[in-house]
Amino acid sequence: MIRIEPRENPSRAFAIGIPILSAVISLALAAIPLLAAGANPLTAYGEMIKGVFGSVFALSEMLTRATPLIFTGLAAALAFRAKLWNIGAEGQLYLGAMAAVAIGSGYLDAPGIVLLPLIILLGAGAGAAGMMAPTYLKVRFGADEVVTTLLLNFIILIFLQMMLEGPLQDPMGLGWPQSAPVLDQGMLPPLMERMRVHSGLIIALVLAAIAQFMLARSVWGFKLRAVGENAAAARHAGINVNRSLFGVAAISGALAGLAGVSEVAGLKGYLTSDLSPGFGYTGIVVAMLAGLSPAGVVVAALFIASVFVGADSMSRAMGVSSFLADLVVSMSLLCVLVGGFLAKYRILRTREAVS
Amino acid sequence: MMDLLNILLSESFWAASLRIATPLIFGVLGALICERAGVLNLGIEGIFVVGAMCGWMAVWLGAGLWGGALAAAAAGALFGLLHAVLTVPLGLSQHVSGLGITLFATSVSYFTYRTALPNVSSPPRIEPFQALDIPLLSDLPFLGPVLFQQTALTWLALLMVAVVWYIMNRTALGVAIQAVGDNPDSVDAQGLSVYGLRIGAIVAGSALMALGGAFLTMSAFDAFFFGMVNGRGWVCIALVIFASWRPGKALFGALLFGAFDALQVRLQTEMGALVPGQVFLMAPYILSIIALVIAARSADYPRALLTPWFKGQR
Numbered sequence: 001m002i003r004i005e006p007r008e009n010p011s012r013a014f015a016i017g018i019p020i021l022s023a024v025i026s027l028a029l030a031a032i033p034l035l036a037a038g039a040n041p042l043t044a045y046g047e048m049i050k051g052v053f054g055s056v057f058a059l060s061e062m063l064t065r066a067t068p069l070i071f072t073g074l075a076a077a078l079a080f081r082a083k084l085w086n087i088g089a090e091g092q093l094y095l096g097a098m099a100a101v102a103i104g105s106g107y108l109d110a111p112g113i114v115l116l117p118l119i120i121l122l123g124a125g126a127g128a129a130g131m132m133a134p135t136y137l138k139v140r141f142g143a144d145e146v147v148t149t150l151l152l153n154f155i156i157l158i159f160l161q162m163m164l165e166g167p168l169q170d171p172m173g174l175g176w177p178q179s180a181p182v183l184d185q186g187m188l189p190p191l192m193e194r195m196r197v198h199s200g201l202i203i204a205l206v207l208a209a210i211a212q213f214m215l216a217r218s219v220w221g222f223k224l225r226a227v228g229e230n231a232a233a234a235r236h237a238g239i240n241v242n243r244s245l246f247g248v249a250a251i252s253g254a255l256a257g258l259a260g261v262s263e264v265a266g267l268k269g270y271l272t273s274d275l276s277p278g279f280g281y282t283g284i285v286v287a288m289l290a291g292l293s294p295a296g297v298v299v300a301a302l303f304i305a306s307v308f309v310g311a312d313s314m315s316r317a318m319g320v321s322s323f324l325a326d327l328v329v330s331m332s333l334l335c336v337l338v339g340g341f342l343a344k345y346r347i348l349r350t351r352e353a354v355s
Numbered sequence: 356m357m358d359l360l361n362i363l364l365s366e367s368f369w370a371a372s373l374r375i376a377t378p379l380i381f382g383v384l385g386a387l388i389c390e391r392a393g394v395l396n397l398g399i400e401g402i403f404v405v406g407a408m409c410g411w412m413a414v415w416l417g418a419g420l421w422g423g424a425l426a427a428a429a430a431g432a433l434f435g436l437l438h439a440v441l442t443v444p445l446g447l448s449q450h451v452s453g454l455g456i457t458l459f460a461t462s463v464s465y466f467t468y469r470t471a472l473p474n475v476s477s478p479p480r481i482e483p484f485q486a487l488d489i490p491l492l493s494d495l496p497f498l499g500p501v502l503f504q505q506t507a508l509t510w511l512a513l514l515m516v517a518v519v520w521y522i523m524n525r526t527a528l529g530v531a532i533q534a535v536g537d538n539p540d541s542v543d544a545q546g547l548s549v550y551g552l553r554i555g556a557i558v559a560g561s562a563l564m565a566l567g568g569a570f571l572t573m574s575a576f577d578a579f580f581f582g583m584v585n586g587r588g589w590v591c592i593a594l595v596i597f598a599s600w601r602p603g604k605a606l607f608g609a610l611l612f613g614a615f616d617a618l619q620v621r622l623q624t625e626m627g628a629l630v631p632g633q634v635f636l637m638a639p640y641i642l643s644i645i646a647l648v649i650a651a652r653s654a655d656y657p658r659a660l661l662t663p664w665f666k667g668q669r
Contacts, residue, residue, distance in 0.1 A: 084623055147589060155637050158637045162634070166631065321465075
């Protein structure tokens with residue numbers, strides 16, 4: 001017989017070791033699809049490493065890719081801590097991006113010191129607003145936020161196409177469904193000359209530090225964790241659970257909205273409907289790899305960004321589909337999930353049947 | 356107003372509604388079986404993709420249409436088994452595991468498709484299921500075109516409604532599946548295997564979901580595209596709550612959704628000049644949310660849904 005028993009003191013070493021092990025295992029498992037595609041896995045890994053760490057440019061590309069993932073990873077991590085399943089970061093990202101170009105691409109011709117903070121605030125606000133609706137439906141009607149946020153992603157994407165063919169369309173854009181460019185003074189300044197990495201990364205890192213501190217040390221963080229661990233007990237202890245949920249919903253949505261701001265006003269300069277290759281969904285993987293810890297989100301985002309940038313570069317060099325990156329990312333999620341089980345329980349072999 | 360009436364009375368409208376409803380019927384039934392056994396399966400969106408890709412690819416490789424359907428169901432069952440292992444004996448978060456399955460299944464499908472067909476600009480086509488032209492019945496006024504010119508997979512979906520209803524309501528197995536979703540301890544006390552019932556239900560439900568995906572590439576269209584599932588799986592998760600976990604109401608919900616989707620396409624052509632087309636495209640998703648909100652208050656969730664159960668632990 002096999003018996004499963006909870007560990008009495010889940011070790012802290014597991015908390016750090018398991019995500020690292022999951023990352024390694026998922027990369028190792030990538031050898032299977034690589035072999036299936038007829039590529040030499042070792043050469044492929046070499047190309048991936050070169051594609052991420054081979055040059056300053058490669059490193060800058062990786063940090064550029066990690067930036068939106070830190071935002072969406074934080075969005076998921078904070079919400080999941082309160083057991084609020086915000087799967088809508090993808091949509092909220094686009095809401096933030098739409099707000100950014102709505103105000104930033106000429107509607108308001110203000111100096112940068114006014115315009116840039118306004119773009120950031122409005123983008124965050126739009127994302128937050130996008131998460132308030134499903135939270136209201138959850139609290140008021142008991143409508144599962146997983147389903148509503150997922151469906152809202154599709155609604156917002158269609159709304160985006162409508163805006164890009166309508167009010168937000170660039171009049172000089174020859175009819176392409178894209179927005180006018182954000183004014184120069186409204187752009188997040190680049191961090192290095194001739195590189196794409198931009199100051200959105202600094203904002204993301206600062207917010208991760210604040211989130212880490214608030215979650216661990218503040219009353220707000222304590223309430224959030226209490227609501228997530230046992231909502232009924234938290235209510236009994238006098239915590240206003242709904243208020244906590246709305247609060248974390250707003251913050252989570254705002255962080256996802258900032259991912260959109262950062263991509264539009266930091267990287268692309270204008271908005272199209274393919275701004276995000278699923279950053280919202282990948283943020284969930286980032287958050288899970290991070291064990292829902294904001295500091296961990298930064299590390300996990302760097303790892304996932306490396307996988308994407310490395311796989312892109314390997315794909316160009318060897319002709320293996322870059323969907324390999326999505327494969328590695330999804331496998332790392334499943335690995336870390338299983339790892340979480342091994343950290344919490346131990347599997348015992350017992351001689352006699354347990355009744 | 357006249358136009359609306361004309362649309363609602365036309366044969367082609369109802370034929371289209373049933374066609375659009377077909378993948379949802381498979382999906383809602385699949386989700387219903389999983390949730391009745393106490394496990395939420397958010398892998399559904401990815402399992403749709405796997406079903407669509409495998410079904411299409413098997414036919415493209417020469418397996419025949421039913422071979423394709425079988426391959427799709429088998430692939431869906433396989434991913435279902437993975438979800439089952441993670442959520443039942445290991446008791447891991449059903450939300451996270453399901454989302455993980457969706458990401459994994461989608462990326463496996465896309466990677467396989469891209470690797471098999473590296474340099475195609477237009478996706479290769481297969482000869483899809485044809486309308487079953489049943490002599491005499493197909494010539495019936497109204498019902499003929501609506502019902503008797505659908506493809507075999509639509510008939511299979513309707514048949515599955517009856518089969519699932521029968522199993523759930525008239526067999527010991529169905530009673531056991533429902534009991535395992537409501538009160539696993541009682542099932543265990545009767546000497547039945549909680550793990551076995553739950554795993555079996557998830558595998559079977561996932562196979563049905565994959566058939567919904569297969570319908571897309573083998574009946575509705577004749578090729579595989581990236582992003583073709585487009586949220587249909589998530590719609591099913593909303594519809595199963597709307598259907599209060601009953602097969603008959605699941606059919607009704609899927610048909611209602613199908614009718615609404617067919618209507619928006621027609622209204623779009625009628626009123627396209629007045630309202631941007633996207634307003635109509637959004638409507639089905641908004642409808643799903645509304646259906647969920649209406650049903651959520653009184654929803655009688657399976658009592659042990661989302662709750663893992665471990666042997667020997669009360």
